[in-house]
């Protein structure tokens with residue numbers, strides 16, 4: 001709920017809330033028969049005293065807008081609008097339908113908190129801080145170029161010119177060979193993963209994903225009815241032989257890997273392992289989905305080339321994104337792979353959303369070709385390196401004896417193992433009380449007692465304070 | 478395939494094609510074991526002589542890149558890259574998986590043709606012609622406003638400011654009352670329909686849709702495993718009593734309606750019917766999805782208010798879009814409905830694509846608030862009216878005795894019944910030969926012998942020529 005009471009107004013607070021709820025009932029946003037949040041919950045959401053809400057609900061009842069029954073809470077009246085008591089949709093039944101599992105509760109808890117938290121320390125979200133976005137570069141390069149005159153539906157695979165730019169881009173930055181007809185532009189890597197799981201696999205299929213991994217935190221694998229099997233990941237990536245074992249046992253049909261600066265561990269798969277993984281996948285005829293959103297953010301000057309760049313068999317579906325190198329709200333990502341697969345995904349995608357808006361494609365197209373882009377990348381890496389250093393310093397200073405971690409050589413995250421025994425849920429709640437957000441490892445499929453800190457979202461000074469605050473939270477639980 | 482031979486080049490055509498295919502094989506875009514298009518088909522796609530392709534395939538075979546077997550066509554070699562013959566993914570098995578049905582063949586045929594057709598007459602696509610897009614307005618209003626500095630992930634329901642603007646917008650233009658927390662911004666109406674069918678319904682559920690209708694042409698209903706039942710539609714919309722009949726027989730769980738300037742018929746549901754539909758839906762407790770992309774494009778000065786504006790029960794999910802009033806490549810649409818439903822859809826949507834890019838939202842936000850927007854709407858309506866008049870004239874002149882139609886009072890389409898008996902498929906093919914594209918009624922669920930002509934995509938002079946050409950095509954079949 002984004003509405004909030006206006007404490008400067010002459011109108012009493014309970015009156016403001018009464019009118020707000022009255023309006024939502026009149027608009028059908030709280031439909032007849034639907035249940036209002038409990039008094040306690042509503043008070044929390046609107047950040048007011050619970051007695052105020054008790055007062056409001058009493059008034060709503062007196063005016064006939066809501067009905068209250070012991071045990072079933074406060075419901076919007078069904079009589080009020082002259083409709084038969086039966087005459088409304090039981091929305092709950094619809095909301096509980098469909099194939100999509102909801103976001104995992106702990107993640108939802110953290111995301112909801114991130115939306116409302118003021119002057120806290122957000123080390124949870126996997127994104128850059130505001131000052132790292134190249135907003136002025138983007139605007140300048142956009143203003144210099146005219147809009148295209150044709151704003152009709154775009155090609156189902158994405159704007160052709162942009163796909164051509166991207167083909168050169170991945171050649172230059174990742175040594176990947178691809179032509180524009182084998183590229184599908186997506187709404188970030190997220191939609192790429194969604195399309196692949198929904199359109200190329202069937203419910204009941206077995207897939208292998210890294211544990212821990214970002215993929216583990218996505219309900220979309222389960223929403224698609226897939227059976228998930230874990231490939232344990234260490235600082236050198238997964239062990240290629242585990243693929244063979246999983247294949248023999250479960251006939252896995254697809255492998256999801258995030259080989260460079262993996263989320264959440266920050267690890268980088270070694271080159272011999274990369275080669276072996278490709279060999280095994282080719283031998284078994286299993287496709288690999290390579291999720292590669294941050295490999296350009298390397299701090300030590302080393303370039304880590306994707307699996308796709310050394311693959312000879314066409315077994316790799318390469319997924320990229322501009323979210324972590326430009327801006328996550330741009331929503332530009334891509335899939336590169338065999339033409340037949342790209343065509344199939346593009347066709348399904350027409351049904352889902354008719355393609356990505358042309359504007360983010362135009363903006364990205366201008367920017368990644370401009371001389372500003374390499375400058376921006378250099379600036380970004382330098383900033384992230386400094387923030388990483390700051391976090392490492394702080395971790396050593398305030399948590400040196402309590403956590404173990406290895407220094408990430410790139411990317412946005414620092415992955416820490418807490419030495420003492422902790423309950424992730426309790427740790428998150430205590431941290432929220434102290435206005436600290438982080439991601440607990442359990443949402444990525446690791447045991448309790450791991451945490452992922454994003455250093456990309458906080459200024460250097462804030463990183464120190466955040467880690468110190470976290471250390472105090474840890475002492476408490 | 479977007480690549481084409483360069484006829485100005487010194488390099489022989491067969492050599493260009495050889496290198497093109499060689500490249501696609503090397504890049505894994507034609508993976509080992511995959512089948513190349515037949516010689517005939519490849520010749521058609523690249524618009525070259527079939528003997529050229531025979532030559533190219535011979536050369537590819539001689540160089541070991543492809544293998545040819547009687548009866549199984551031309552396949553990319555599996556040996557070439559030193560991989561075991563088994564060592565590749567059988568992509569065909571993946572492509573045939575997933576829950577998405579492909580686009581209906583006749584629609585795909587027309588869309589593919591639209592992509593490559595040069596100097597023909599496209600009366601098929603439901604979109605505006607290039608000159609009707611407010612490109613310069615959009616650019617101007619965009620250049621005047623700075624980008625927001627925060628380009629991090631957007632709120633799952635969409636950019637808050639834009640949702641607030643939209644709440645005022647639908648109040649002003651459609652007399653709909655809604656607050657920003659009950660709005661979900663989508664990638665056009667298409668994604669709205671997708672989310673609703675995927676997230677609120679279960680496989681096997683029965684739904685009612687108008688016949689004929691745009692919904693009928695969407696494989697997404699069947700992809701979601703829904704059972705579809707028809708509500709016949711005439712010039713006054715559906716017959717409300719049909720809902721009761723369908724409900725008794727099939728327990729329909731949702732109704733999809735496009736009440737104003739319906740696609741494809743152009744009809745407008747009468748007011749008494751609108752009221753009765755709402756009454757019945759409320760009595761039975763069935764939600765209505767109201768798809769309303771073109772109601773602002775009224776030619777006779779009459780405003781047609783949506784069902785949503787007179788609904789008191791919160792039973793209507795209102796779906797809107799800027800595709801037909803601004804530009805389809807903007808990809809901005811919305812769903813408005815009960816807050817609990819919007820929250821559920823927004824959560825699922827996070828899994829699918831992490832929300833719409835902020836840029837189309839910013840552009841739309843600027844433009845619909847600007848004084849240019851009403852001017853643009855007035856211009857658009859005037860232009861469409863003139864084109865409609867031109868089409869009506871041409872239909873009367875060239876097809877007066879052969880088709881029946883009623884004059885559309887708004888929207889983009891003219892719906893014609895052909896008096897003689899025709900086969901839709903044959904008519905489409907003959908038309909394509911003569912560079913005319915239109916939509917056959919059968920894809921919208923009507924019997925053979927109906928056609929939908931878009932007058933929005935062609936200039937006035939072209940409309941006359943297109944209808945004349947169509948008349949000749951009709952004479953032939």
Ligand SMILES: Cc1ncc(COP(=O)(O)O)c(C=O)c1O
Nearest residue numbers: 126188189190214263321323333
């Ligand atoms: C490993 C990984 N893959 C994919 C994504 C999705 O990112 P986007 O859809 O913004 O490209 C993320 C975002 O956090 C990520 O960390």
Ligand SMILES: Cc1ncc(COP(=O)(O)O)c(C=O)c1O
Nearest residue numbers: 603665666667691740798800810
């Ligand atoms: C009736 C109707 N609904 C929905 C759509 C989808 O449009 P968009 O996703 O571009 O808003 C169309 C487009 O042709 C349409 O005609």
